[in-house]
Amino acid sequence: MALSLPTHCSPTVAPLRRSPKPTLRRVNRRVCVASGGSPLLQVNDLRAKIVESNVEILHGVNLTVNQGEVHAIMGKNGSGKSTFAKVLVGHPDYEVTGGSVVFKGEDLLEMEPEERSLAGLFMSFQSPVEIPGVSNDEFLVMAYNARRKKLGLPELGPLECFSYLMEKLELVNMKPDFLNRNVNEGFSGGERKRNEILQLAVLGADLAILDEIDSGLDVDALRDVANAVHRILTPEKSLLMITHYRRILDLLNPTHVHVMDKGKIARTGDLSIVEAIEADGYETVSALT
Amino acid sequence: MSGTALFPAACSGVIPRRTSKGKASSVSVQSLQAFTSDPYVLELAETLEESLPSTTPLPLPLHNLRHASSQSLLSTRWPSRRDEPFRFTDLSFIRQSRIVPVPHPSPASLTTASPFPRSLRRPPLRPLLPLSPQRLSHLLSQSHPRHDLFWSLNGIAAPDVTLIHVPPNCHVDTPIHLHYTPPHATTTTTSSSASNTMHLSNPRVLVVVEKGAHVEIIEEFSKANDDDENESSYWSNAAFEAVIGEGASLTHSYIQTQSFRAAHIKWTSVRQEASSSYKLTEVSSGGKLGRHNLHIQQLGPDTVTELSTLQLSVADQTQDLHSSLVLDHPRGYSRQLHKCIVTHSQGQAVFDGNIKVNRYAQQTDAGQLTRSLLLEPRATVNVKPNLQIVADDVKCSHGAAISDLEQSQLLYFQARGIDIETARRVLIFAFGGEVIDKFPYSSIREKVRSQIKNLLDPSSDSSSF
Numbered sequence: 115m116a117l118s119l120p121t122h123c124s125p126t127v128a129p130l131r132r133s134p135k136p137t138l139r140r141v142n143r144r145v146c147v148a149s150g151g152s153p154l155l156q157v158n159d160l161r162a163k164i165v166e167s168n169v170e171i172l173h174g175v176n177l178t179v180n181q182g183e184v185h186a187i188m189g190k191n192g193s194g195k196s197t198f199a200k201v202l203v204g205h206p207d208y209e210v211t212g213g214s215v216v217f218k219g220e221d222l223l224e225m226e227p228e229e230r231s232l233a234g235l236f237m238s239f240q241s242p243v244e245i246p247g248v249s250n251d252e253f254l255v256m257a258y259n260a261r262r263k264k265l266g267l268p269e270l271g272p273l274e275c276f277s278y279l280m281e282k283l284e285l286v287n288m289k290p291d292f293l294n295r296n297v298n299e300g301f302s303g304g305e306r307k308r309n310e311i312l313q314l315a316v317l318g319a320d321l322a323i324l325d326e327i328d329s330g331l332d333v334d335a336l337r338d339v340a341n342a343v344h345r346i347l348t349p350e351k352s353l354l355m356i357t358h359y360r361r362i363l364d365l366l367n368p369t370h371v372h373v374m375d376k377g378k379i380a381r382t383g384d385l386s387i388v389e390a391i392e393a394d395g396y397e398t399v400s401a402l403t
Numbered sequence: 404m405s406g407t408a409l410f411p412a413a414c415s416g417v418i419p420r421r422t423s424k425g426k427a428s429s430v431s432v433q434s435l436q437a438f439t440s441d442p443y444v445l446e447l448a449e450t451l452e453e454s455l456p457s458t459t460p461l462p463l464p465l466h467n468l469r470h471a472s473s474q475s476l477l478s479t480r481w482p483s484r485r486d487e488p489f490r491f492t493d494l495s496f497i498r499q500s501r502i503v504p505v506p507h508p509s510p511a512s513l514t515t516a517s518p519f520p521r522s523l524r525r526p527p528l529r530p531l532l533p534l535s536p537q538r539l540s541h542l543l544s545q546s547h548p549r550h551d552l553f554w555s556l557n558g559i560a561a562p563d564v565t566l567i568h569v570p571p572n573c574h575v576d577t578p579i580h581l582h583y584t585p586p587h588a589t590t591t592t593t594s595s596s597a598s599n600t601m602h603l604s605n606p607r608v609l610v611v612v613e614k615g616a617h618v619e620i621i622e623e624f625s626k627a628n629d630d631d632e633n634e635s636s637y638w639s640n641a642a643f644e645a646v647i648g649e650g651a652s653l654t655h656s657y658i659q660t661q662s663f664r665a666a667h668i669k670w671t672s673v674r675q676e677a678s679s680s681y682k683l684t685e686v687s688s689g690g691k692l693g694r695h696n697l698h699i700q701q702l703g704p705d706t707v708t709e710l711s712t713l714q715l716s717v718a719d720q721t722q723d724l725h726s727s728l729v730l731d732h733p734r735g736y737s738r739q740l741h742k743c744i745v746t747h748s749q750g751q752a753v754f755d756g757n758i759k760v761n762r763y764a765q766q767t768d769a770g771q772l773t774r775s776l777l778l779e780p781r782a783t784v785n786v787k788p789n790l791q792i793v794a795d796d797v798k799c800s801h802g803a804a805i806s807d808l809e810q811s812q813l814l815y816f817q818a819r820g821i822d823i824e825t826a827r828r829v830l831i832f833a834f835g836g837e838v839i840d841k842f843p844y845s846s847i848r849e850k851v852r853s854q855i856k857n858l859l860d861p862s863s864d865s866s867s868f
């Protein structure tokens with residue numbers, strides 16, 4: 115299985131390759147899509163329940179994401195968006211009761227969560243957990259080395275990683291003292307989101323699932339995050355974002371917009387769906403199958 | 404160094420390097436046998452007394468200590484599981500052993516970074532007041548109802564006392580490191596001759612921090628260097644007493660990494676005068692039994708007391724902390740953090756932490772928190788945090804939690820490609836790290852971190868997992 119580390123985009127080169135304006139990405143994507151990206155993630159009739167209560171949350175989700183595509187999932191609170199994302203990364207709170215998920219040609223459901231990550235699947239958590247006693251840099255170095263090990267590269271000491279981490283911090287516009295703080299401990303809502311993107315920058319991904327990365331971000335922070343995502347995910351990488359808001363959609367330009375309702379994808383379309391949702395609400399849009 | 408006063412002129416000559424029971428001081432145990440109900444204790448006491456070297460007349464303080472101790476032994480039974488303080492603590496393996504006292508306290512190496520603390524290298528301008536034998540005797544023989552059999556056994560059997568006397572307003576700027584290693588090298592008994600023999604040592608330390616003075620002490624009890632398999636069986640019965648004068652402070656680090664077949668019983672008894680501060684950081688991971696009795700008595704107002712302990716049970720072993728803090732004066736501030744990790748199905752941790760805020764201890768601010776991490780289905784922990792408040796104008800908080808590792812935290816590591824075993828190790832370590840981080844010196848923090856890492860990493864010590 116192929117595994118990729120993020121390409122080093124030095125800040126001076128990147129703007130030349132890709133305009134900070136999202137339009138260029140849209141063009142890139144379209145080129146990609148037109149050239150027929152091969153399927154990266156294929157979800158077929160996925161059903162999952164909560165282990166503790168045995169309540170089924172996902173009632174047969176179908177979704178295909180091709181290489182280089184940008185997808186968005188919208189939907190009412192409690193419709194199962196985060197559950198879907200967490201099931202994909204292998205969260206132990208949920209048990210898959212039916213269906214299949216193929217990622218890069220392999221059965222994703224057979225893999226341990228860490229194998230899914232090493233295979234190139236990244237999810238930013240809607241509410242990242244605090245890890246007292248573990249510093250951010252220690253955590254990042256560990257995760258980065260796990261990736262290097264998988265690639266057969268020698269592991270690096272904390273000092274050897276330093277310049278690499280600094281470069282990534284700059285990419286997401288975070289202050290270096292975040293490295294010394296414990297993972298997410300005492301972070302503000304926006305800082306946690308930025309920290310998730312920092313991890314994405316350090317680890318890279320073939321498919322990044324961003325669960326409400328825009329919630330709780332101020333305007334500038336949202337722009338920082340969108341710019342960072344642009345630069346981290348090169349055109350052949352794929353993106354699946356979960357959101358309630360139009361602003362990030364305008365910045366990242368999804369080609370496919372899905373509406374989730376009661377544990378299923380109720381509708382799929384392009385950005386024009388968003389206008390319908392904003393005008394008529396989810397009830398009406400979900401009903402229009 | 405044991406038995407000598409650390410500080411020049413403070414009390415050299417008061418306690419000779421080696422002391423013993425003189426004729427006058429030997430207490431006839433036999434004739435008083437009728438008053439006791441435990442012949443085993445008397446027999447043990449007699450063995451201990453006989454083991455003491457006999458030389459010159461015994462100095463008054465030691466004489467008085469032994470006298471008081473043997474008096475209380477007469478009415479003390481060997482504790483059983485029916486006694487509340489030993490309800491969860493099994494002492495039978497000690498009792499089933501043949502106890503062979505070691506005539507010297509276990510060899511303690513006493514080090515400071517420089518031969519003498521820098522502040523004392525030049526003779527003081529004014530002569531220091533030595534501790535009079537009477538005062539020393541008074542300080543040594545103080546007793547408290549909580550003091551138990553092991554306190555008294557140490558009292559009759561300690562061949563001498565290591566005295567650390569810090570004169571008024573003296574700030575000792577390098578830590579004093581007391582390092583104890585087991586006594587087996589000092590005896591002729593080979594390991595094959597008696598598998599049930601336990602060598603018993605009774606080191607005793609008295610710390611007197613005079614008014615306005617400050618000192619940092621590291622007490623370290625470790626297994627022998629060549630005891631990689633944790634094979635040697637011995638019994639260390641140590642006592643540490645401290646008197647902290649007005650406005651004085653004592654920073655105390657305590658590290659216990661005895662052999663997994665050893666019994667380690669230790670007393671720490673502290674008295675705090677007005678505005679004094681006592682900070683203890685403890686990490687205990689050794690011993691088949693590691694028992695720490697910690698007693699702190701407040702003697703005046705405005706004291707600061709901070710206790711942070713980590714117990715680690717990675718084998719068939721019991722870590723037991725019995726602590727009591729008695730506040731009798733206004734405006735005391737105290738924080739106690741107790742953590743324990745049990746990673747073995749036959750491992751156990753016991754915590755009985757009593758904080759008493761008595762009637763006159765108004766405006767006390769006392770906090771107590773205990774957290775336990777149980778990593779094996781059959782691992783056990785018995786925690787009894789307990790805050791007794793009699794005063795009415797106080798701020799007290801307490802909390803207790805027993806848990807396994809958080810699923811959501813483990814997943815967070817995995818979701819970033821880190822395998823679950825590594826994640827567990829890091830999280831367990833982070834849990835203990837909160838206490839380790841409180842050691843005041845980076846050298847100690849590093850050392851303890853690597854000890855704990857080795858104990859938690861199954862690949863480095865497969866026998867304990």
Ligand SMILES: Nc1ncnc2c1ncn2[C@@H]1O[C@H](COP(=O)(O)OP(=O)(O)OP(=O)(O)O)[C@@H](O)[C@H]1O
Binds near residue numbers: 198240
């Ligand atoms: N671990 C869990 N335990 C109990 N209930 C759960 C759990 N996970 C999900 N649920 C329930 O499943 C439903 C779907 O939750 P989910 O978090 O997937 O919603 P969502 O679409 O992400 O909502 P939001 O837009 O508010 O983030 C909710 O009713 C939620 O309460």
Ligand SMILES: [Mg+2]
Binds near residue numbers: 195196197240325326
């Ligand atoms: Mg959600």
